[in-house]
Amino acid sequence: MPQEGDRLCPRCGQLIPAGQTACPVCTAPKGFLWSLERETLVLVSIVLLAVFFVITGFTTTKYHAEQDALGGRWYQRGEAALKANRPEEAVDDFHTALVYARDNAAYQMVLAEALVRANRLAEAEVQLRTLWERQPGSGRVNLELARLFAKSHNVSEAIRYYHTAVFGAWESDPESHRRQVRIELCRFLLKENERNAAESELIALQAELPADADLHAEVGNMFMQVQDYRRALEEFQQAVKLNSKQPGAWAGAGNAAYQLANYTQARRYLQNAVDLDPKNLEAAQKLEISKLVLELDPFQRRLSQEERNRRTIAAFSQALSHLKQCAQSRGVNLQAQQTTGPFAKAYSAAKKMQPKVSRLNLRRNPDLVNGLMDLVMQMEETAQQACGTPPAPDQALLMISHTRGNTER
C-alpha cells in the first residue's frame, strides 16, 4: 500500500518509496534481452508472434464455439416462446441470440417473423430490409417482406415482393416453395378483391401444379372465387381423379358444373359429394335443384313433343301458383280491378295466356312453348323479388329460364 512520501516514477509509473531518489524498476539491472542484437530480437519477436497467433487461435475457436452455443440456446428459447404464442418474449430471446451470432441470417429471419407476430411492423420492416439488402434474391426474405406489406394492405409492394419471392432463391425444395408463394399471393389478391390479377396468377399456377388432389381442389376453389368456372371444373375434375374420396372436390366440381348450367354433370358430382358427406347441405340443396332442373326443363334435348308440352304446362302452373302464394303472403289481392305493379302485370299476362295453355294448343303451335316459358320467368322473378328465395321447384324454373336466356344471348 502506498505510504506518505511515496511518489510515482515519471518514466515507468512505478512507486518510488519515500527517501529514495531513483526508481527501483528503472535502475534495476537489464535482463538478457537487452544484450541481444537487433536482428536476433526481430527473430525472437517473430517467434513470439507465432506463439501468440497459436494461442489466440485456440482461444477464438473456443470463444466462437461458446458464442454459437449461447446463440443456439437463446434461439431455441425464442422458438419455444413463439410456439407458445408469446411473440414479445420471443423477440427478446432472438435479440439475445443475435448478440452471440450477429450475422446469422436464420436468427435475423425468425426475429423479423417474431416482430411481425408481435405486430411491431416498423421494426420488422427495418430488420427485413437489412436482410433484403444483403440477400435481395432470397425467396424467404422477399416472402416475409411481402407478408409484411400484405398485412398493412400495401397491395403494390406486396405483389412486388411476392413476385420476387416466386422467382427468388430457395434453399430447399424450390418448386414447392414457389408454388406455395403463388398460392399465398392468390389468396392475398382474392382477399384484396384483385380478381383479374388473381386469375392471371391462378392460370400460371395451374400450369405447374403437381399431382396433388388437395392442391387441385384448392386452386379449383380459387378459380370459383374469380368466377372462372370452366377452369375450376377442370381443377376439381383433376382432384377427384387423383382422390375420389374427397367430398370437397366432388362438391366443388358439382358446384362448378351447376354454375356452368351443366346439370347432368352437376347432379352426378353433387350426388357423390352428398354420398361422401351427407352433412353438406349446400351440395344437397344444389343436387335437388339440379335434379328438378333436369326433370322440369322443357328445352332439354331428345324430349318428345308430348313431354316438352307436359313440362311447359307444369312449369306454367307451378309459376302461377307460386305467384299467387307470394302475392297472398304480401297481402296483394290479385283479383281486385285497381291492383297495379309487377304482381298485377305478371298475373294479368298469365290470366290472358291461361286459356291457351293446353296440350292441344301446344301441339298445334309449338312456338307457344317459348312464350309460356317467358311468362314463367316473369312470374318467378316477380315472386322472387317480392318474397325472396323461392322453394326448390321454383328455383329450378328460374335456373331453366336463366340458362335459356344465356343461351339465346
Added chain:
Amino acid sequence: MRAPRIFLHEEGLFLLLAVIIGLFSGLAVVCFQISIDWTRIKLLGSSLAPGTLRILLVPTIAGLGVAALVIFVFPRVRGSGVNQTKAAVYIYDGYIPFSTVIGKFLTCALAIGTGQSLGPEDPSLQIGAGIASALGRRLHLSRDKVRLIAPVGAAAGLAAAFNAPISAVLFVIEEVIGKWSSAVLGAIVLAAVSSVMVLRLFLGEEPLFSVPPFHLVHPIELLSYAILGVVGGFASLAFIKLVSYLRLRSKAMPKWTHYVQPAAAGLLIGVMGIWLPQVMGAGYDIIDQALHDQFTWKLLALLAIFKILATSFSFSSGTPGGMFAPTLFIGAMIGGAVGGIEHIFFPHLGGTVGGFALVGMGVLFAGFLRVPMTSVFMVLELSGNYSIILPVMISNTIAYLISLKYQPVPLFDMFSRQDGTDLPSMEEQRERTTLTVEDAMRPPAEIVLRAEDTVADASRRVTASALEFFLVSHRNGDWTSVTKENLRRLAKEGKGASPLVRALSSPLLPWLHPDQPLDAALRQIGDWPLLPVIHRADFNNLQGVISLADILAAYGAATDEADRNKLSTEPSAQRAALNPE
C-alpha cells in the same frame, strides 16, 4: 563492450516493426475483446437483462477489485488511454511500461465486462501503443523512433478495436500526432492494416455494426440532420461539462474514497441497469438495435440521458476504460430520437431512424471528442455508404462548431490540464492563426529605384529622403539595394552617368510574398535592414517592405492577444487545479 552488428537499417526496421506491432496489437485486441465478453457472460450472465441482485452486486464488487488493482498494482492505467499515449509521446520519449499494457488489459476487461459504462477502444489504443513502445525499446531504436513508435501502436490498437483502419489512422493523426508527418504515416497505415487483418482473421469480416441501408429521401431532410447537429452539439457540451466537473470533484475527494469510487459508480450503474440494462457496458448490441429502429424515440432519448450519467460516473470514478463506445452509444440514441420525432411530425419524408442513429454517432464524435475529420470518415467507414456524406458533414460541422464555441478547451486537453500536465492541444494547433508576412509588412517605401536609373538620377531622387536604405528593382524581377552613402561614393568615382545596374555590385536581395509564414521572413532577413514583399505573379510589383522590427512587433502583438484569450477562456476551476496553492 562488443559493438552491435547492424544489418537492418533503422528506416527499414521501422516499417518492419510497424507490421509486427500491428500483428501483435491485433492479437492483443482480439484477446481483449474476448476477455471482456467472457467476463460479462461469466459474471453478469448471457441474458441482455440480468437479474436484480446480480446487476447490483457484480459491478459493485468488481469496482472494488478494479480500484485495488489500479491503486496497488497498475497506477498508470487510470483514464481512457488517449492522454496517456500522448503523454508518452510528448513527455516520456515514447516510453510506456509493459506493465501498463497488462494492467489496462486486466482492469478494463473486468470493468467493462461487469457493466461499467465505458468502451474498449481507447484502452486498445493504449495497449497498442504500449506494445509498440516495448518493442521499440527492446530493438534499440533511436530515441526519436521510440517516440514515433507509440502512435504507430496506438493506430494499430484503435484500428483493431474499431475494425476501421481509416478512422484509426485519422484519429491518431488528428488527436495524437497532430500533423501529417511523412516519417510516421507509412508506418501507421501499415500497422493499422496489419492489426485489422488479424482481427478479421479471428473475429470475422463483419464491421462493428450491421448498418441498415441508407437513402436520403429528399434534400429537405437535410434540415432534420441540421437539427440533429444542434441537439448533438448541446448534448456533447452537457456531456463534456458533466464529465469534467465530476472528474475534478472526485479527484478532490479524500484519498480513502478512491478505493470505493469505482464500486460506487458500479452500484449507481447497477441501479440504473435494473430499469435500463442497455446503459451497462460498451453497448454495441444496443447501438445495433437502435440502428435497426428497434426502440421508440422516447426510450432512445432516455437511454441517451442515462448513458451520459452512467459514463460520467464510471469515468470520473477513475475506472479505466474508454469514451469512444459511450460516445457512439449516446450519439446513436440521440440521432435515433431525433429521427423518431421527425417521423412523427414529417412522416412523408420517410428517412430511416437507423440513418439518423448512424449520423448521430458521428455527431457526438465531432462534438464530444472534437475530431471532426475522424467523425466523418468513421461514419463513412462504418456504413460503407457514400450517400450518407451530406447529412454527416452538415450535422458534424454544426455539432463541432457549437461545442467549440461554448467549450473552447477540448475534452482530452482538459483532462491533461486537470492532471497537471500541459500536453500539446491538437485542436489549438489547428485553430491557431499562423502569422504571415502580410501581418507584419509595411506599405512600400516612398522611393523605389530602378536598375536603369543613372547614379546621378538616383542620387537626386534620394537626396530629400530621410531614409538611408533603398530598394532597386530590376527588369528581370530581381531586387537589390543601395544606400545613400554608396550613391555618394559612386558619384565621387565619376560614375554619375552609369546606370545603377552596371555601377552596383551589391548581392541580390531575398524577397518574400505576403502569404508566406512570418517564420520565413525571420529566417531570411539576416542582416538586411529591409526586405521587399512582392506579388507572386509580378515580381516587380512591390506589395510592401518588412524589417526585423516589424517582424518582432507582429509577434509581440500576437502573443499579447493569445494571453488575453487564454485568460478569458480558461475556467477558473481549471486554473485552480493547475495552481492549487
